[in-house]
Amino acid sequence: xxxxxxxxxxxxxxxxxxxxxxxxxxxxxxxxxxxxxxxxxxxxxxxxxxxxxxxxxxxxxxxxxxxxxxxxxxxxxxxxxxxxxxxxxxxxxxxxxxxxxxxxxxxxxxxxxxxxxxxxxxxxxxxxxxxxxxxxxxxxxxxxxxxxxxxxxxxxxxxxxxxxxxxxxxxxxxxxxxxxxxxxxxxxxxxxxxxxx
Numbered sequence: 164x165x166x167x168x169x170x171x172x173x174x175x176x177x178x179x180x181x182x183x184x185x186x187x188x189x190x191x192x193x194x195x196x197x198x199x200x201x202x203x204x205x206x207x208x209x210x211x212x213x214x215x216x217x218x219x220x221x222x223x224x225x226x227x228x229x230x231x232x233x234x235x236x237x238x239x240x241x242x243x244x245x246x247x248x249x250x251x252x253x254x255x256x257x258x259x260x261x262x263x264x265x266x267x268x269x270x271x272x273x274x275x276x277x278x279x280x281x282x283x284x285x286x287x288x289x290x291x292x293x294x295x296x297x298x299x300x301x302x303x304x305x306x307x308x309x310x311x312x313x314x315x316x317x318x319x320x321x322x323x324x325x326x327x328x329x330x331x332x333x334x335x336x337x338x339x340x341x342x343x344x345x346x347x348x349x350x351x352x353x354x355x356x357x358x359x360x
Contacts, residue, residue: 166192167271167356168264168287172279173294174323176301176308176316178339182294183275185349192267196276196284200256204229207259213251218244249282257284264288271356280332281324290359292352293333295326296340 171186173179187193204210205228214222214234222234238245260274264287271289279285296304298320305316330336335352339345 166264166267166269167289167359168274169271169290169292169356170274170276170279170285170288171292171294172276172285172329173296173339174301174326174329175277175319176303176305177294177296177326178304179275179277179294182292182337182339182345182349183273185345186273186353189353190269191353192269192272194260194263194272194274196256196260196274196279199259200252201229203255203259204252207255210252210255214248217247217251249278253278253282253284257282257287260284261287280329285332290334290356291332292335292337293326293329294337294339295330296338300340 171179171183173182183193183195204214205223211223218234218237222230224230234248238248260276264272264274274284274288276282276284279291285291301320302313302316305311305319306313309316311319335355337345337348337352
């Protein structure tokens with residue numbers, strides 16, 4: 164039996180990681196694309212060589228670890244360099260997730276990725292879940308979580324694809340507004356996914 168591949172995403176402050184944790188408590192195999200990307204940026208030869216060629220040798224420290232602060236400064240407010248970085252990292256992470264998904268034997272597996280739709284990786288999945296929340300609540304959550312200013316959070320939100328745009332690609336929507344109960348929404352999707360295998 165082929166395991167169904169499901170993606171979960173949401174804008175900053177939507178609470179997608181919190182929702183993902185609830186799915187994990189149901190023993191659903193889970194792939195954290197952002198976490199794996201960080202790992203692959205030091206262990207994938209294709210990414211390491213790609214980044215060195217594109218950004219120079221200073222992108223890595225002598226011990227082989229990634230100079231994240233330096234790299235962030237290079238791509239911050241530079242869309243061309245950010246696109247270059249993503250073009251090196253995303254294909255490797257997407258393939259890694261595909262290989263991982265193919266190895267799963269459960270009814271379905273879950274892949275969490277912040278840029279699920281932007282990177283095009285949703286095309287490798289069977290279904291997608293979008294976590295949404297009102298913008299004011301998202302701003303408040305991120306300000307508290309990251310000790311960021313309102314202006315900084317709004318700037319980060321504006322750089323992301325809008326929820327309206329993301330809804331076009333999503334098969335399921337989870338409302339995480341602090342009022343609508345989460346568990347029933349998650350369980351309904353869980354039951355629907357199980358019934359589709």
